[in-house]
Every structure is written in C-alpha cells, then in structure tokens.
C-alpha cells in the first residue's frame with residue numbers, strides 16, 4: 001500500500017479527538033457545536049483510528065490532519081447462525097482541500113490489510129455515496145426497508161405478547177448497555193452484529209444534540225418477561241407537532257430495534273404504535289421480510305422505501321465460506337478474482353452435504369463458476385442471489401447449471417439486515 005507523497009499515515013490518540021472531528025466536519029459539512037464535542041468523541045474507537053497527517057509544508061500545516069478513518073470490531077451473524085468477526089468501517093472523511101489525491105485509497109488499503117491481520121473475515125460499512133467503495137471490493141450485502149405507519153395501525157394477535165412488560169426510559173449506557181449487548185447476541189437474523197466490544201457499545205449511546213433536530217433526546221423501549229429477562233428493545237425519539245387544526249400529529253422515529261421471538265416483536269410494535277400525541281411511526285431499519293410486515297392487519301398501511309443497508313467486503317474467502325451454512329448440498333469449484341488479496345482467488349472447492357461448509361484449495365482445477373470478490377461479498381449473507389448477479393452478467397458460469405446449484409445453496413431462510421447504523 002502506498003501513501004500519497006507529502007502525507008503520512010498515523011494511528012490517532014484520544015487527545016486528538018477534536019482534530020479528527022474537525023476533519024469530519026469539513027468532510028461532511030455543517031457545524032459541530034461545542035456542546036456536542038464530548039458526545040461525538042465518545043463514539044470514536046481510538047484503538048482502531050487512523051489518520052493522514054500532512055508531512056509536507058507545501059500541502060498545509062505539517063502535523064494537521066487531512067483524512068481520517070476508523071473501525072469498530074463486531075461479530076456478525078451469518079446464515080446458519082455462526083458469528084464471524086467483521087470490521088465495521090466508519091468515520092471516513094478527507095478534508096475537501098486534500099481530496100482526490102489518493103488519501104482514501106491509501107486508508108482503505110491499510111484498513112483492509114489490518115482487518116485481515118486481526119483475523120476478521122470481512123469489513124462492513126454504510127456508504128455515504130454508494131459508488132465510493134465498490135472499487136475496493138465492497139458488495140451490497142443487505143437492503144433495508146424504512147416504513148412509515150399511522151399511529152394505531154392494527155396488529156394480529158400473538159399468544160403471550162400482552163403478558164410481556166414494557167419499560168420506557170432515557171437510554172443510558174450504564175442502565176441499558178448490558179441489555180443491548182445481550183439482545184444483539186441472541187438475535188438470529190443474518191447481518192445482526194453483536195455489541196461485545198466496548199467501543200461499539202459505547203457509540204450506541206452517544207446522543208449529540210445535533211442528532212436530535214426537532215426531536216427529544218434518545219429514549220429506549222425495552223420489553224421483558226415477567227421475571228425480568230429482556231426480549232426486545234427499540235431506541236427511539238418522538239418529535240411533537242400540532243397541526244393547523246390543533247390536532248396532535250407527532251412522529252416516533254426508531255433507528256435500531258430487535259426482538260428475540262414473535263411475542264416480543266408484537267409487544268414492541270404495539271407500544272411504539274400507541275404513544276400519545278403521535279400521528280406517525282417511522283420504523284427503520286426493517287429487513288425485507290421483517291415480521292412487522294406480516295403482523296400488520298393492513299399491510300398497505302406501511303408506506304415503504306427500500307435502500308441499501310450494509311456493504312460487505314470479504315477479506316478472507318476460505319474462512320468466510322467455511323463459516324456459513326449451505327441450504328442444500330453443493331459441490332462446486334469457485335474462483336474469486338480479488339485485486340487486493342491474490343490469495344483469495346483460489347480456485348476453491350466448496351462442498352456441503354449437511355449444511356456445514358467445507359472449503360479447500362483446488363490448485364489447477366478449472367472453476368465451475370468465477371465470482372469476483374465484490375459479488376461474493378454481496379451474496380454472502382444470503383440477501384442477494386448469485387443467480388440474479390449472473391443474470392446481470394456479474395458472475396461467470398463455466399459449467400452449465402453450476403450457478404443455479406450454488407445460488408440455491410447460498411440462499412438464506414431470512415433476509416439479512418444490520419440493525420445498528422455505524
């Protein structure tokens with residue numbers, strides 16, 4: 001990996017939080033209010049934060065930061081239930097005065113090599129602009145639905161739901177950190193990240209005023225069984241509003257929620273859909289097959305918008321393919337061209353008889369299918385069919401029928417979604 005001349009890549013220490021936030025304010029535009037600095041700084045994972053420092057006085061003040069990037073460490077659920085280690089890339093920003101000189105490219109090379117060295121099988125991110133990261137091998141692995149529902153939308157009954165207790169409180173790391181970590185660990189949908197890491201968990205509860213806009217501070221709804229075991233949560237805010245006729249028409253926003261069983265799901269939404277003075281509930285991010293869609297008596301009441309959720313980049317192909325399950329028996333030789341990590345290319349023989357994946361190097365064997373690392377990453381969580389990528393000309397079938405067989409094996413019984421934005 002080469003660093004653009006005149007810059008040096010450094011690890012960033014916590015005492016430079018304000019410098020980092022300054023670069024991000026330049027990159028993302030807007031003003032960072034003095035009273036928000038502490039909250040933003042609490043979100044930065046300093047043990048994994050890198051920056052591009054100016055080293056040449058003709059480019060600016062030597063020692064000033066020109067670009068930054070950081071990552072959290074997660075374990076992410078994959079089809080079949082295994083948890084794989086994933087780096088969650090975030091905070092990427094280059095000062096507009098230093099853009100298009102290769103700073104991002106250098107930081108991406110560093111990030112992906114670092115993730116691999118740490119034993120993470122993939123890097124995941126939310127893209128500010130979707131074209132940026134595909135050149136580095138990221139594929140769109142999950143899409144999400146954001147729905148807008150009228151207050152009081154009727155839900156079908158689920159036995160046991162009404163007996164569950166609901167608590168509504170200010171969200172706090174001390175009081176709710178353990179509950180979130182526990183629930184994220186128990187949720188089974190592919191794409192769900194755990195919050196075992198302290199940095200990633202702390203970032204959930206940072207609540208800078210700028211995030212609120214016209215809404216209240218961050219609240220949390222937790223659903224628990226009568227003996228106190230948590231079974232669901234939603235982080236949310238309400239924005240109060242009165243319309244011209246004096247009628248209350250506030251909005252509830254939820255941006256992170258999860259439940260471990262059907263009764264918990266039903267109870268969670270029955271509370272969120274019935275908050276006083278609200279007219280609308282904006283729920284995000286739903287998986288494309290989220291159970292809320294089936295609970296609604298009037299599914300048309302949900303006005304939905306679909307957009308990209310997480311982008312994934314596998315950095316260790318054999319480890320990734322071994323970790324997930326295969327829905328039907330498969331025996332195929334796959335080659336995975338990867339411009340950054342040549343040893344990902346294989347060819348790999350992927351076999352599974354009982355759901356469990358076996359992957360072994362097959363040097364010299366003609367591949368049945370050629371799948372670039374971007375497409376393999378897109379298909380990995382089971383949210384994108386390899387057959388649909390082949391139909392778009394993005395997967396090359398060398399043995400007739402091989403794509404169909406692989407695509408069937410790569411399916412997932414539930415659509416992936418990452419329920420935590422980072």
Ligand SMILES: CC(=O)SCCNC(=O)CCNC(=O)[C@H](O)C(C)(C)COP(=O)(O)OP(=O)(O)OC[C@H]1O[C@@H](n2cnc3c(N)ncnc32)[C@H](O)[C@@H]1OP(=O)(O)O
Pocket residue numbers: 027028067089090091092093094095098099100101102103104105106125126127128129131132135
């Ligand atoms: C995971 C996250 O944190 S998402 C947040 C990303 N940050 C932002 O969007 C903030 C605003 N933008 C920026 O800070 C910068 O413009 C960045 C980080 C997007 C790009 O940084 P730069 O240092 O200018 O990128 P760099 O010069 O390394 O470009 C690398 C390649 O990406 C391309 N590229 C960079 N930005 C974009 C973009 N916004 N859209 C499309 N392509 C882009 C470049 O053209 C270049 O292409 P090539 O080398 O294949 O010809």
